[in-house]
Amino acid sequence: MDHTNIAPEQRPQHNGAPPAPARRAHRYERPKVAVDTVLFVVDGGRLKTYLVQLKSGPLRGKWAFPGGLVRVGEMLDDAARRQLLSTTGLECAYLEQLFTFGDPSRDPRAHVVSVAYMALISDPARVAVPSHKYAAGGWYEVPGQLPPLAYDHALIADYALSRLKAKLAYTNIAAFVLPKSFTFKELEDLYAAILGRSLDRRNFRRRIAAMGLLKKLPVKRYGPHRPAGLYSFRKQTLQVVQML
Amino acid sequence: MDHTNIAPEQRPQHNGAPPAPARRAHRYERPKVAVDTVLFVVDGGRLKTYLVQLKSGPLRGKWAFPGGLVRVGEMLDDAARRQLLSTTGLECAYLEQLFTFGDPSRDPRAHVVSVAYMALISDPARVAVPSHKYAAGGWYEVPGQLPPLAYDHALIADYALSRLKAKLAYTNIAAFVLPKSFTFKELEDLYAAILGRSLDRRNFRRRIAAMGLLKKLPVKRYGPHRPAGLYSFRKQTLQVVQML
DNA sequence: ATCCGGATGTGTCAACTTGACACAAAGGGT
DNA sequence: ACCCTTTGTGTCAAGTTGACACATCCGGAT
Structure with missing residues (x-):
């Protein structure tokens, strides 16, 4: 996830204060909406997921699932597909919404509410073309050691895997x-x-x-x-x- | 749900065009985030949910679950609790996120992504004090005839009920x-x-x-x-x- | 032609779970 | 003392789950 275009004056105040009313912001200031997608593939009997490495910002060097801000007029699913395509060049065969993470401190730059998705691709052409927006991108085996994740993406990873496991049983x-x-x-x-x-x-x-x-x-x-x-x-x- | 403070120029263009890129909007224009909560109570052996009637706007007269926009710096759960308290005067004993509805056309005034919640209260003082923000408010038996619902709240109602039913079995x-x-x-x-x-x-x-x-x-x-x-x-x- | 290796494909049985079903027990009220 | 109504309990058949072993089939080697 890379939340570009976040105006600096829109950062929330996270100064250790208790759940503040958070109303000192401008009247029209609102949280942003992003989607983040956990893309799974099974390769050689191993379950893998795709991560990209952030190129800039305070979380530079950390890894994240493909994602980004939702545009006005855009369906959430479409946003997930768009980000997936632009980040990996892949079109997923399946897409399912998982959960929405809204902790204001999940992104140090701004309050971004992220709708997490799970996506599956039927293995063939998994030729993920690394996007120039990121420092790197690659497949990581899961469950297993993932590189250091940005935001709350470790939570999202757990959630996606447990949902996938559960769905095997009855779908x-x-x-x-x-x-x-x-x-x-x-x-x-x-x-x-x-x-x-x-x-x-x-x-x-x-x-x-x-x-x-x-x-x-x-x-x-x-x-x-x-x-x-x-x-x-x-x-x-x-x-x-x-x-x- | 009452999405006040929505600037008119932020309406999405829904002119029947196919899934448009939707990028003719201002660069910093983004969807808003709301929460909508399906509050359940069991009263006299009947399952009921609380609805409010919208006072103004294009959906005036329609009914909706309590909800509203999320503030910057606010946790989603807190937003749900705040809206619930300000709308009904009740504090819920249980709150669970259900699903996020993001169809840009779900609200005719603007693109509002809504995180749906389910809440439960342990019956005693269910004295919901009607908020002045709404034309009316009341408990409706469910499943059963609900008044005409605004937005996609009929979807949310179905979703909440099925989730509640499912959770009875294993929680x-x-x-x-x-x-x-x-x-x-x-x-x-x-x-x-x-x-x-x-x-x-x-x-x-x-x-x-x-x-x-x-x-x-x-x-x-x-x-x-x-x-x-x-x-x-x-x-x-x-x-x-x-x-x- | 035969044999061998290694993966595919199949049935049984015990333990447990699920759904259907009926009658005795315990109070208060008359 | 009796009645009424609600609470509380056991069994049995049918289905489901998990554990377990051996025959089949083909290519390739001998």
């Missing part, structure tokens, strides 16, 4: 990270990578079958061992299975 | 709607009112007991019939029970 969200067709083993490895633990193959197949979201394709993938049946998701839009 | 969120001590029947009626269906008494007791969030008090409530044992929640903060 076809995996459809957005996998290619059109895939083997059961690939699906299992995806779940294992995201959940951070291995799964029992038989029980996993039973569970997935019970969800009824898969379609068995009449082809197999041949390799040096027994061929694996190929599957695809029935729907390419998010499906939620009932589980009262 | 002690009921603690914030009930008095300190209560009978099992009162708890059951609360669940029934919120879920909108009756529950089997024996199965309900089994489930609640399994959650392990209740404490049996050594007193009983005497009435015209068999006395009922009194219970209280062990913790008065939100507890989430594991259910993988």
